[in-house]
Amino acid sequence: MQKNPIIKAEHLTFSYPGDSESKPVRALDDVSFEIEEGSFTAILGHNGSGKSTLAKLLCMVNYPDSGKLFLCGKDLTDPDVTDEDILAARRDIGMVFQNPDNQIVASIVEEDVAFGCENLGIPSAEIRKRVDQALEQVGMTKHARSSPHNLSGGQKQRIAIAGVIAMKRKCVIFDESTAMLDPLGRQDVMNTAMKLNREDGITVILITHYMSEAALADRIIVMDHGKILRDGTPSEVFSDPEAMWDAGLDVPQTTELLYKMRQAGLDVRLDLFDVNDCAAEIARAIKRARGGK
Amino acid sequence: MKADITFGQYCEGNSLIHRLDPRMKIVLSILYIVAIFLAKGVTSFALLILSAVLLVGLTGLSPAMILRGMRPLLFIIVFTAVINIFWMTGDVLLVQLGPVKIYLEGIINAILIVVRIVLLIVATSVFLTYTTTPLALTDGLEQLLSPLKKLHVPVHEFSMMMTIALRFIPTLIDETQKIMNAQKARGADFSTGSLLQRAKALIPILIPLFISAFRRADELATAMECRCYTGGEGRTRMNVLRSTAKDWLFLLAILLLGTAIVLLNTYFPLYGLTL
Numbered sequence: 001m002q003k004n005p006i007i008k009a010e011h012l013t014f015s016y017p018g019d020s021e022s023k024p025v026r027a028l029d030d031v032s033f034e035i036e037e038g039s040f041t042a043i044l045g046h047n048g049s050g051k052s053t054l055a056k057l058l059c060m061v062n063y064p065d066s067g068k069l070f071l072c073g074k075d076l077t078d079p080d081v082t083d084e085d086i087l088a089a090r091r092d093i094g095m096v097f098q099n100p101d102n103q104i105v106a107s108i109v110e111e112d113v114a115f116g117c118e119n120l121g122i123p124s125a126e127i128r129k130r131v132d133q134a135l136e137q138v139g140m141t142k143h144a145r146s147s148p149h150n151l152s153g154g155q156k157q158r159i160a161i162a163g164v165i166a167m168k169r170k171c172v173i174f175d176e177s178t179a180m181l182d183p184l185g186r187q188d189v190m191n192t193a194m195k196l197n198r199e200d201g202i203t204v205i206l207i208t209h210y211m212s213e214a215a216l217a218d219r220i221i222v223m224d225h226g227k228i229l230r231d232g233t234p235s236e237v238f239s240d241p242e243a244m245w246d247a248g249l250d251v252p253q254t255t256e257l258l259y260k261m262r263q264a265g266l267d268v269r270l271d272l273f274d275v276n277d278c279a280a281e282i283a284r285a286i287k288r289a290r291g292g293k
Numbered sequence: 294m295k296a297d298i299t300f301g302q303y304c305e306g307n308s309l310i311h312r313l314d315p316r317m318k319i320v321l322s323i324l325y326i327v328a329i330f331l332a333k334g335v336t337s338f339a340l341l342i343l344s345a346v347l348l349v350g351l352t353g354l355s356p357a358m359i360l361r362g363m364r365p366l367l368f369i370i371v372f373t374a375v376i377n378i379f380w381m382t383g384d385v386l387l388v389q390l391g392p393v394k395i396y397l398e399g400i401i402n403a404i405l406i407v408v409r410i411v412l413l414i415v416a417t418s419v420f421l422t423y424t425t426t427p428l429a430l431t432d433g434l435e436q437l438l439s440p441l442k443k444l445h446v447p448v449h450e451f452s453m454m455m456t457i458a459l460r461f462i463p464t465l466i467d468e469t470q471k472i473m474n475a476q477k478a479r480g481a482d483f484s485t486g487s488l489l490q491r492a493k494a495l496i497p498i499l500i501p502l503f504i505s506a507f508r509r510a511d512e513l514a515t516a517m518e519c520r521c522y523t524g525g526e527g528r529t530r531m532n533v534l535r536s537t538a539k540d541w542l543f544l545l546a547i548l549l550l551g552t553a554i555v556l557l558n559t560y561f562p563l564y565g566l567t568l
């Protein structure tokens with residue numbers, strides 16, 4: 001089934017203007033890709049490789065220096081594009097940031113979830129309905145009237161996700177949203193993100209440092225020094241662990257283990273990212289090796 | 294560790310007064326304060342005290358707690374009372390100790406002034422600080438002042454600033470605590486030494502705090518922009534403030550109270566306040 005690209009980037013470049021002492025920093029360099037509607041894409045890359053810069057470009061917070069950017073089929077780099085067009089595009093793409101604290105505006109959970117809808121000028125009764133439903137969907141209904149300050153990091157990120165749901169956005173970018181969370185909070189946010197993608201068909205772009213999270217995606221884009229280094233399914237991208245290590249990145253622990261076993265002469269597949277699958281594969285390989293003797 | 298602070302002194306509750314429209318509560322407290330300043334005679338003050346007792350009863354808060362809230366102002370209360378007792382002259386001399394003369398008028402005046410101050414505090418606590426969350430107060434103020442937007446007064450911007458400040462105060466308090474602990478672990482000493490030394494010891498706390506606050510502000514601005522915030526224009530609210538019959542009843546009651554006070558002042562003042 002051919003789906004429309006919700007995001008299409010062609011030769012995007014972007015530099016941060018340098019100040020009096022420093023030269024401009026080229027953060028994105030000739031980046032081209034397409035994101036299909038309803039897909040789940042992970043973006044990997046070491047610190048400073050331009051992931052956040054790309055995310056900000058996609059949210060229209062920053063504008064590319066050159067190249068073309070289409071959101072939902074609309075060319076936003078067209079010289080005639082108006083502020084209204086940009087605002088309209090911004091409606092469709094949401095972002096959940098790394099620091100859960102610095103994206104919550106109101107001191108009551110439900111008011112914060114409503115913030116985006118209020119900005120869109122949606123009638124009060126409709127906002128109420130959407131907020132209640134969004135809180136239900138992320139499992140935070142019983143905290144609707146509490147202060148975000150007293151919630152855990154994972155809960156705060158779920159509030160941010162509820163804000164995205166309430167705005168009925170088509171695409172959401174998670175910019176290292178799990179980086180500051182404990183393992184439980186991380187699991188929480190990942191589950192919510194997966195559900196968003198699988199059940200509601202929302203396009204998810206997940207920027208992360210955790211290979212286990214990236215392995216859950218349909219597709220992985222690896223960035224390095226502002227360029228796209230690799231682009232493919234998790235099996236493809238992780239099939240060459242040496243290349244990933246050279247780029248200063250990791251592979252999932254299962255892949256690393258399987259790779260080491262393969263180097264030791266065991267005949268195993270590399271593209272298994274679930275611990276149980278990995279264990280089964282190793283057991284099978286060992287049995288085969290014994291049986292072969 | 295979470296700093297669990299309530300700003301001002303808001304007390305959770307579900308009383309009739311808690312549920313009043315915050316806009317009306319702001320108006321009511323202003324009118325009540327006007328009424329307090331209109332009162333001159335003993336009778337009108339008696340009426341005010343009666344109404345204050347009734348109001349405190351309606352909030353369901355313990356009167357002891359409201360009285361305790363006055364402790365910071367105790368000095369001012371005692372000071373005004375003493376000045377009135379010793380400096381007021383009148384017709385009925387009660388005590389004379391050398392040059393010090395105490396008149397009946399002085400004592401009555403002192404009592405009435407103390408009552409006036411206490412009533413002022415009770416009025417603001419009952420209508421505003423104890424029964425209205427700061428957020429509701431901000432919303433109420435924004436909507437009350439919204440006609441000023443036509444005069445280009447940035448009402449929405451101020452209210453947004455207040456909302457964000459209320460949101461981030463606990464976060465920044467937590468952060469201050471963390472930075473202080475980090476500096477203490479490095480041997481900083483905040484509790485001994487001269488005032489100047491202690492003030493200087495705060496610099497290593499303030500600088501990281503400011504840097505982090507600026508970074509937060511930057512990230513928050515980006516996040517708000519991503520959520521389509523473009524200022525107050527065209528914005529709707531989820532919770533619309535609504536005045537109901539009970540709000541208007543309260544307004545009527547306060548207006549009646551004011552009228553009664555004016556009438557009592559003119560026709561039945563008993564002892565008049567001269568100040």
Ligand SMILES: Nc1ncnc2c1ncn2[C@@H]1O[C@H](COP(=O)(O)OP(=O)(O)O)[C@@H](O)[C@H]1O
Pocket residue numbers: 016017025026027045046047048049050051052053054
């Ligand atoms: N606001 C900024 N001003 C100047 N340079 C920046 C700014 N933000 C990021 N950079 C630079 O741009 C490059 C890419 O950064 P970023 O997109 O944040 O990377 P990532 O999110 O992958 O860690 C880095 O070299 C970084 O130093």
Ligand SMILES: [Mg+2]
Pocket residue numbers: 051052053175176
């Ligand atoms: Mg980043």
